[in-house]
Amino acid sequence: MKRRTFIKNTAASGMACALPPIFPNFYGPDYTTEELMGKAEIELFGEGINLREEAYTSFLEMKKAAYSDGFDIKMVSSFRDYYHQQRIWERKYLKYTQESGMSPFDAIEKIIEYSTIPGTSRHHWGTDIDIIDGFPQASGDVLVPEKFGAGGPYEGLKLWLDENSTKYGFYLVYTDNPRRRGFKYEPWHYSYAPISIPMLTAYRKLNVLKLLQEERFLGIEHFTAGFIKTYVQDNILDINPVLL
Numbered sequence: 001m002k003r004r005t006f007i008k009n010t011a012a013s014g015m016a017c018a019l020p021p022i023f024p025n026f027y028g029p030d031y032t033t034e035e036l037m038g039k040a041e042i043e044l045f046g047e048g049i050n051l052r053e054e055a056y057t058s059f060l061e062m063k064k065a066a067y068s069d070g071f072d073i074k075m076v077s078s079f080r081d082y083y084h085q086q087r088i089w090e091r092k093y094l095k096y097t098q099e100s101g102m103s104p105f106d107a108i109e110k111i112i113e114y115s116t117i118p119g120t121s122r123h124h125w126g127t128d129i130d131i132i133d134g135f136p137q138a139s140g141d142v143l144v145p146e147k148f149g150a151g152g153p154y155e156g157l158k159l160w161l162d163e164n165s166t167k168y169g170f171y172l173v174y175t176d177n178p179r180r181r182g183f184k185y186e187p188w189h190y191s192y193a194p195i196s197i198p199m200l201t202a203y204r205k206l207n208v209l210k211l212l213q214e215e216r217f218l219g220i221e222h223f224t225a226g227f228i229k230t231y232v233q234d235n236i237l238d239i240n241p242v243l244l
């Protein structure tokens with residue numbers, strides 16, 4: 001009896017790949033365009049943490065483990081909605097074009113060294129975090145690569161994360177691989193892979209060019225189709241390959 005059940009299950013799972021999905025969620029949950037672009041109200045967990053439930057639970061476990069090893073993981077940024085990203089984008093756009101006198105094209109290139117176009121941020125998903133160590137004293141901007149490198153205040157935490165973050169499902173997104181294009185090295189930005197991988201898969205099915213053409217924010221009139229295509233290739237997809 002047991003053997004028959006076993007054979008039956010094996011046969012069924014063997015066939016599953018070739019058949020259309022039986023349940024809508026068979027290949028992972030569906031995400032709406034609004035949700036993927038940071039325009040939906042999603043349920044977030046943890047005061048000052050603001051992540052999807054599973055990512056939140058895992059983050060707390062990681063934080064606890066780090067704490068017992070002498071690091072105080074502090075959240076600098078997690079979920080940001082579309083409108084928050086729009087404010088960041090427009091503040092930088094105005095600063096570079098008006099205060100620094102850059103051309104719109106140069107300003108946009110400068111912004112996308114570290115900041116995303118509204119509607120394209122992984123921070124819209126409730127899975128990605130920017131973190132530092134709350135214990136050491138640090139002055140000025142905290143999210144700069146040098147602070148996580150040799151002799152920097154967050155070097156210890158970075159080494160700990162290199163060793164341990166994947167045990168909790170968190171992976172570095174913008175690695176220091178010199179051949180990687182798109183966003184620069186961000187040693188502070190981690191992503192909860194069990195949710196962000198299916199979300200990126202869903203995101204890749206969107207027509208980003210068409211969606212952005214419907215948006216209105218400062219500088220968008222300077223986006224060409226070629227620019228958006230390169231941006232998707234380099235800034236959205238040229239990341240740590242484990243997260244694809």
Ligand SMILES: [Zn+2]
Pocket residue numbers: 077123128129130189
């Ligand atoms: Zn980030």
